[in-house]
Every structure is written in C-alpha cells, then in structure tokens.
Amino acid sequence: MASTLMAIAAHPGDAIFTMGAAVAQHVQQGGKGVFVSLTLGEKGAPKDISTQKYGEMQREASEKAAKILGAGFELLTYPDAEIPLKDETALAVADVIRKHKADLVITHWNGSWHKDHQNCHLIVRDAIFYAALKTMERKDAPHSVRRLYYADNWEDAENFKPDTYLDISGVFDKWMAACDAYPMWRGQTGFFRYNDYYGSLAVMRGCLSGFRHAVALMTDPNERTNRVRSLG
Numbered sequence: 001m002a003s004t005l006m007a008i009a010a011h012p013g014d015a016i017f018t019m020g021a022a023v024a025q026h027v028q029q030g031g032k033g034v035f036v037s038l039t040l041g042e043k044g045a046p047k048d049i050s051t052q053k054y055g056e057m058q059r060e061a062s063e064k065a066a067k068i069l070g071a072g073f074e075l076l077t078y079p080d081a082e083i084p085l086k087d088e089t090a091l092a093v094a095d096v097i098r099k100h101k102a103d104l105v106i107t108h109w110n111g112s113w114h115k116d117h118q119n120c121h122l123i124v125r126d127a128i129f130y131a132a133l134k135t136m137e138r139k140d141a142p143h144s145v146r147r148l149y150y151a152d153n154w155e156d157a158e159n160f161k162p163d164t165y166l167d168i169s170g171v172f173d174k175w176m177a178a179c180d181a182y183p184m185w186r187g188q189t190g191f192f193r194y195n196d197y198y199g200s201l202a203v204m205r206g207c208l209s210g211f212r213h214a215v216a217l218m219t220d221p222n223e224r225t226n227r228v229r230s231l232g
C-alpha cells in the first residue's frame, strides 16, 4: 500500500513553501500527501485587508495549492500567533494523524524565533506519541508514524543541520506554481522575498546533493541510531 506523508505546519505558507516540494515528490512517486496547518495564518494580513478576509484568502490559496500538488489539506483554525501549547491541541493533531494513517511526518524544527513554530514542533512530537498510544481512546484506531523529519525554514534556522537531501527536480515547477497561490509568496504582504529565497534554496541544496533541485530535511537527533549486525 502507498505510504502517506503528512506535512504539519503552524501556518499554511510554511506547509507549502518548506514542506510542499517533499509532499509533491512523494505524490509523484505514487504515495499520498496531506498538508495540515494549525492556523490560517490570518494575522499576516496586510493593513488594507481584515484578518478575517485574509484568513479566507489563505484558505482558498491552500485549497488551490493542495490541488496542484495532488494532496489533501486539513486546515485547523487555532488563532494565528496564539497556537495553544496544550494536550488538547496535540490530541487534535493526533486525531488527524490517525485519520489519515500518516507513515511519515514533516514539521518545524525547534530552532525557531517564532512562537507558533516552536509550539507546533512540540505539539507534533506529542501528537505522534498520542496517535500511537494504544490506551488513548479516540475516534480512530491507534497509528504509529514511522519517521519524523524537520523542514528547512528560514525562520527555524538555529542549529538546523540537514542530513537528508531529497531530489525534487521532477516536481520543482509544479511546487513553484503551488507556492504562487499565496499572496505572500511574491512579497505582496510583507518584506520577505519567499519566492526568491525558497526557489534559490532548492537550487543551493541541489548543488550540495548532486541534484538539479533538492530540499534538505533533518531527522530527529533521537532517531539517528543505526542498528546493524555488520558494518560491512
């Protein structure tokens, strides 16, 4: 059966810009892809658009981007900038993991100056634990995630040390088109040049890994132990 890759981010832009290429590649290889955002990212609204209207725009952009990439998108609606670091949030994310039977998960690295990103990192780790916990009774049956990766995000760069490079050459254009669904991608809502940064980053990571375009991921330091019977 095809495996399912789930990208869980604090904000929709993080999901598509920093995890979208990996999801697109997984789908292209015959797997399933699901994006999850804990908020609509509505507080990133420019001053001439209300947060409510901007949240709707973010939802529309997310649905469009997911469609381009052939993946699903689950939008949770915790308030942007105020994602609650509570067991209830982790259980809600665990429910989404169980519902989609996610085998692989990508989320934020903890080296972030953004509070929502740090909380998302911690929430996802707890959610993976709860999803697998057989005695935790929820609507869907317990499910174990096989592997957790952290994404290469300009806001989560502290101590980010990639150890996995994924060739995304075959999905680069499609992923760029998906990113372009968001107003913030071309800097319409703020100063940061997301399109230049993430487009160039894929080229740079490709240079380091021998692919035309690549994304770099980091495995959890606790999951790096190799268990072998022989070194040869």
Ligand SMILES: [Zn+2]
Pocket: 010, 011, 014, 114, 117
């Ligand atoms: Zn974010």
